[in-house]
Amino acid sequence: MSVRHALLALLTEGPKYGLQLRQEFEQRTGEVWPLNVGQVYTTLQRLERDGLVASDDDAADAGPQKSFHITDGGQAELTTWLKTPPDLSSPPRDELVIKVLVAIGVRDIDVHEVIQAHRRHIVELMQEWTRVKRDAAPEDVPLALVVDAELFRLDSVIRWLDTAESRLRRAPKPEPSLPAESRGPGHGVPKSTPSTRKAGARR
């Protein structure tokens, strides 16, 4: 979440004080991202240093009464940021994916039970978010948008878990281990555990 750009966006509506910016930021993000006032002032100082906002009051000690407006440079920065796609190109090191991959190879662990435990936990989270949306005022569109974003993100994890389960069910059972000499050429992996085979196959 770029607080910096959210503050620039609020300042496009006209000059504002720090406290006012904090309050409006929380309102517009469905009050899901609390922001402390220190963060607001630090961010405003940096924006001012970079020439993206300017204060309307020259008195350095004006404190909370100091109001800020966006500069032309700030407008340009905001427009560029809004249209720049976030970096989705490199896959994140997802802890859940790693847990499921590791579970495949661990003796006495049923990977399907691991998948179900995570699935249940995520659906419980989705139920909580859905209650937030259900109880929200119909006109609170920002809150609905924030909750939707979270629900779609969690839903995509559920879909991955469903796909993982279905792939694991369809995957051929690991062959009984064969004596090393009976393997054909090119089968140099000493112990063919499901996890090493799958990891190898993906590369």
Next chain:
Amino acid sequence: MSVLELSGITKRYGIGAAAVDALREVDLRVEPGELVAIMGPSGSGKSTLLTIAGTLEEPTSGEVSVGGLELSKLSRAEQAQLRRRAIGYVFQDFNLLAGLTAAENVSLPLELDGTSAKAARAAGLEALERLGLAGRADHFPDQLSGGERQRVAIARAVVGERRLLLADEPSGALDSVNGEAVMRLVRATCQGGVAGVVVTHDAQLASWADRVIFIRDGRIVDQTSAPDGPESLLEVDGAR
């Protein structure tokens, strides 16, 4: 008293070596006012569970009770009557009859059950009113918006004394905002004392339920636990 109670339900299709158990020893109780979602992949038995709960199919073994009545103790005629009076279905495409008005669509199940046309219409109008459709009672389905047709379908499912609402992928063909609208209505209808069971593979729809039950290979393998309030969620999120 539970509106729906399934005890030890097994459903076997085929015989001998070709036999397949679509459901195995399933227990489920749904209370008045509760909305339960059943989630599972294709072939997991979730639709079979719904048809057995709706008394459209008989289990191979186990007992189904609706409103405290054990189905195995009822004659076929009594079962059919129970089905018409106590159980409502919401289908994926809503299945409204094009030649009937909204009120006629909603009161039809009661008329089929022998209720007088006048009493059936009164119950139909009452159900439409509950769904905020009092002013559209005499419109035909093609004069209604998509959202209004959803409401008519739900009104029909809860008309009269019907207290068990069963829905199979009730928003299958709808986009997410309209799908959400269906679930909001189902949710609100249940809060009025109806017991609801929704079968879906969609986690976003399932998350409208009070309880989500996970079914795999004909068995209930897990369910969500009673949640904390939404406040906890916002605190956790805010602490990030």
